[in-house]
Amino acid sequence: MRALAAREVVVTVSQLESWRRAGLLPQHRRRGLGRGRGSVVDAVDPVVVESAAALARHLRQGRDRRLAVLEWFAEAGTLPVQPGAVPVPEPPIGAARQALVWALERSVSQRLVEFARSAAGTGEEGQDALYALAGRLMGRYRGMANPALVRAAFEAGEDLPAEAEGPDVRSMVHLAAAIGLGAQEVGADALAEAFAALGMFGLTVDDWAQALGAAERGEGPPVDWELLQQRADMVGPVKRASDDELVRARTVLVGLSGFYCLYVMHGLLMPDTPALAALRQRIDEWGMFPVLDHFIAITPSPGQFAAGLAVCLEPLFDNLYEALLEQLVEDPHVFSIPGDETGAVGFGETWMRTVRELANAAQREGRGAGGGPNE
Template structure:
């Protein structure tokens, strides 16, 4: 790294300065001690920033490794936290460019529009969500590989295109979409592992007044992930990161199980505990 890079990082608020002490009139200032926080922060930025790369992506990578020893550096100190303001800015920047957020914003613009506007919403959702599928079921993938056959279509879970109905409910209101379409959308989301029939039964009971009322306003509020990041406290952002990093280990375990990692009773018991 160069002195100009360090100064650039300081000016953007990503790197703190060493504390300096004045030497008296006309004699300038001096740093009495090199602060480890500044050194480790500069090292983290140097690991993730490179020419032509947006600094906000580097901030998110730094945020992901904060609190752990620097990878590949024996005896390294724990990586410090990046400035939370820079993390928030980077999260908002990335999320605003995501397909889901663009779809939510498009849906809001279609709210109150004519039937043509609603048709345009469904068409846009189909284009944006077309490439996405539900998560693979590692147990079904493993069984197919052990049998030497192809992975069955049901291993891919629900077709994610069904989520378009949930987007429409956010913009147009649940009453405009209907319980059957919403049941398909909620099943496609994979929430709680419930089927279309399970959701249809619960939503139908709510419509008839036979079950708890559904608060669709909560859905509309939580659909805007950018607003959630902007509302979250500094502590909530760090806590969310810690949860995500912790869940990553579970993901790795299931991936390796699907790819024929030798199984043991202890691993089976651990997967059962995770499922619960």
């Protein structure tokens, strides 16, 4: 208690005991005093203190404890912000797994898939109900606009072109319908929209329509819809994963999130160094930016973190992460502008100066377009 109070972390004895009973907080190591004399704590275990501090950061009155465990597990996978800061200890992996499963079972994608499966055999009525539910759950969210086109529009002082907009993710409800109702009930055209919205490999709606149409006619490789059924289950893989696999998936998710942010910041006028361009090129070669955009959030909620971690159990994303790490090792000078000896400091100053200059230019053009007071 004293160690926590010294850090301005306020917890009660009953809270600490509750966390211990739930298996979230280890006991301090104790030394026996002899028969009938009890035991004593010789030294405060810093792991216990840091674990209690992590729980206190993420728990609030009335909040489900599993959300706090998810945030704790996510925080433990990131490096300390301040140099020399004590790393956040890992929560009990069993508690982290239970929290992941709990969150995934309540996710939008899982709810849509389960509803679609329950609607199988109900005809158009069930399909209409599925799409109505998808409209309520998914809202009007669109994917991230293409950063390269966003940057070009900023630099030219023009409006964002329509082709820069990200896909309407509501099209992906067709995949849930195919999983539950059957691909034949959805049709090749709707599924082409869904796969194009997913964004993998950069294929367009027409590309997917041609491929799926050829498969239907027996003119191309058949589509393994059973594989789609397997990939729809995010809960099962998390339950079956080993402890090490869950931690590795978190490492991959955190790493890919960093690379994704660097890609997005290109659209916000961040200086484009050769190292940054090479990282974006690697992602583009894999055709993976739209896919990353679907499951990575810059400030993820616990549910988004759980969904992203489940995705990163797939070997494809582990391989992408390793490829990007390889590129980073090959050229680590991400924040060094060629010819600028000031390194990251000069990088940041250049970025801010570019933003200010464009903002000032936009203001001048706005005044000119609106007319001056003497006109």
